[in-house]
Amino acid sequence: MAAPGGAGPSGPPPPVFPPSQSPHLNAQYIENYNFPFCEEVSKYEKLAKIGQGTFGEVFKARDKKNKGKIVALKKVLMDNEKEGFPITALREIKILQLLRNENIVNLIEICRSRATQYNRHKSTFYLVFDFCEHDLAGLLSNYNVKFSLGEIKKVMQQLLNGLYFIHSSKIIHRDMKAANVLITKQGILKLADFGLARAISINKSGQPNRYTNRVVTLWYRPPELLLGERNYGPPVDMWGAGCIMAEMWTRSPIMQGNTEQHQLTLIAQLCGAITPEAWPGVENLELYSKLDIPKKPRRVRERLRPYVKDQYAVDLLDKLLCLNPARRIDANSALDHDFFWTDPMPVSLEKMLSQHTQSMFEFLAPRRLSGTQHRMGGQQGALAGGGGGAASASGAVGQGMMPGGAIGGGPIGAAGPVMGGVAGGGPSSSGVGGVVAAAAAAGGAVGRHGHHHGRGRASHSHSSAGGGGGIVPEGSYMDRVF
Numbered sequence: 376m377a378a379p380g381g382a383g384p385s386g387p388p389p390p391v392f393p394p395s396q397s398p399h400l401n402a403q404y405i406e407n408y409n410f411p412f413c414e415e416v417s418k419y420e421k422l423a424k425i426g427q428g429t430f431g432e433v434f435k436a437r438d439k440k441n442k443g444k445i446v447a448l449k450k451v452l453m454d455n456e457k458e459g460f461p462i463t464a465l466r467e468i469k470i471l472q473l474l475r476n477e478n479i480v481n482l483i484e485i486c487r488s489r490a491t492q493y494n495r496h497k498s499t500f501y502l503v504f505d506f507c508e509h510d511l512a513g514l515l516s517n518y519n520v521k522f523s524l525g526e527i528k529k530v531m532q533q534l535l536n537g538l539y540f541i542h543s544s545k546i547i548h549r550d551m552k553a554a555n556v557l558i559t560k561q562g563i564l565k566l567a568d569f570g571l572a573r574a575i576s577i578n579k580s581g582q583p584n585r586y587t588n589r590v591v592t593l594w595y596r597p598p599e600l601l602l603g604e605r606n607y608g609p610p611v612d613m614w615g616a617g618c619i620m621a622e623m624w625t626r627s628p629i630m631q632g633n634t635e636q637h638q639l640t641l642i643a644q645l646c647g648a649i650t651p652e653a654w655p656g657v658e659n660l661e662l663y664s665k666l667d668i669p670k671k672p673r674r675v676r677e678r679l680r681p682y683v684k685d686q687y688a689v690d691l692l693d694k695l696l697c698l699n700p701a702r703r704i705d706a707n708s709a710l711d712h713d714f715f716w717t718d719p720m721p722v723s724l725e726k727m728l729s730q731h732t733q734s735m736f737e738f739l740a741p742r743r744l745s746g747t748q749h750r751m752g753g754q755q756g757a758l759a760g761g762g763g764g765a766a767s768a769s770g771a772v773g774q775g776m777m778p779g780g781a782i783g784g785g786p787i788g789a790a791g792p793v794m795g796g797v798a799g800g801g802p803s804s805s806g807v808g809g810v811v812a813a814a815a816a817a818g819g820a821v822g823r824h825g826h827h828h829g830r831g832r833a834s835h836s837h838s839s840a841g842g843g844g845g846i847v848p849e850g851s852y853m854d855r856v857f
């Protein structure tokens with residue numbers, strides 16, 4: 376017998392879907408349908424909101440049956456979906472399933488809310504992760520959290536280990552930043568947020584790849600992406616690792632551009648003129664001749680030294696913040712660097728973190744500025760202002776902000792909220808197919824997720840006072856976290 380609307384006896388088997396004539400029966404069928412491999416999110420009890428991403432909220436939650444089990448629930452934003460489960464979330468799930476490693480956030484399962492008449496029979500989906508107590512942006516914005524040199528080494532060693540693993544697995548993260556680096560209370564670092572990650576294409580035809588270059592939050596975006604390169608690779612993550620490493624001492628993002636042009640200006644002021652001598656082939660990049668980049672000497676070492684006393688650390692930073700992606704150090708060589716193999720050796724963070732009983736997340740950090748506030752503020756980041764002859768966009772100090780600081784023992788500039796999404800610089804997700812299979816189980820057709828990944832929300836809002844030694848003194852407003 377053919378199902379209503381189905382094919383005749385000689386046709387294909389009847390669709391599994393219920394009869395469509397009776398809306399009431401349909402509703403009941405959907406409400407009672409038990410999706411295999413996709414449990415109800417009601418098995419968890421939400422405890423607190425800990426993150427607000429572009430694609431949805433993140434909650435801390437507890438397993439009702441196993442009360443000791445704490446998880447993070449990342450909601451899949453479906454609001455704009457007309458065509459079913461977002462392809463970007465599918466891609467994130469597929470990549471997370473592939474990447475199992477101590478330094479990568481662990482995806483436990485996907486859960487759904489029950490479809491009822493109250494949500495117009497549209498389930499909400501959640502990615503369920505092992506809970507991590509902190510993110511690095513939250514930790515860095517709290518001046519009571521002090522990292523010793525050995526602890527900074529441990530953070531960077533684990534971060535590079537995670538990158539080594541994902542790059543060996545032919546994945547590029549494409550959104551390295553402190554808020555996407557999680558740290559458990561045992562001091563284990565986990566790379567998170569694979570919402571923009573993608574597999575590296577194996578290009579047999581010899582044609583260059585044409586990935587989108589509108590990825591990576593502006594402040595962590597490497598020069599090749601800013602210049603329009605579409606055939607890029609793992610070095611984009613290594614640049615971000617360099618920015619994060621410097622932030623371990625400066626405590627705020629080192630280059631906080633307002634626009635792509637401004638970001639490149641800040642990069643050139645720190646890393647030197649972007650020329651074919653420093654970077655053979657750069658002249659062929661689409662935006663090389665279109666953008667106005669200052670011709671400055673490279674000053675990475677001089678400008679970092681007031682913050683970073685350790686010579687090996689400065690040397691590694693210099694190699695991570697290399698303009699030419701082909702010559703930028705890779706994760707494997709970085710792990711071999713003397714920085715990790717000289718005294719003080721990397722040391723576990725567990726003891727230091729045991730002094731802090733409260734979770735620290737970027738989202739929960741006090742005095743966060745919204746993505747729209749202070750947009751015009753000329754913040755340039757921790758290393759800004761010391762380069763002399765700052766770009767035109769960089770002089771003014773935004774209302775309500777701490778003055779931007781000069782490098783060399785002076786105060787560090789307040790971190791502004793100027794994110795990638797502002798001024799057209801927002802990274803966006805590129806569409807890639809191929810991960811369709813899970814979609815059916817997840818409850819719908821696969822739709823292209825045309826959502827921009829512009830991070831309009833606040834970044835770190837810490838207005839820090841930096842000491843020459845790089846460890847920030849006590850007594851800031853950050854005390855209010857506790």
Ligand SMILES: Nc1ncnc2c1ncn2[C@@H]1O[C@H](COP(=O)(O)OP(=O)(O)OP(=O)(O)O)[C@@H](O)[C@H]1O
Nearest residue numbers: 426428429430433447504506507510554568570736
């Ligand atoms: N497993 C986890 N444990 C604890 N906190 C987490 C976990 N996963 C995510 N978070 C918190 O939620 C925040 C947002 O998560 P995530 O970066 O994955 O979402 P997102 O929507 O992609 O965010 P964005 O688009 O802003 O980068 C993280 O910065 C972190 O603070």
Ligand SMILES: [Mg+2]
Nearest residue numbers: 428554555568
């Ligand atoms: Mg994120």
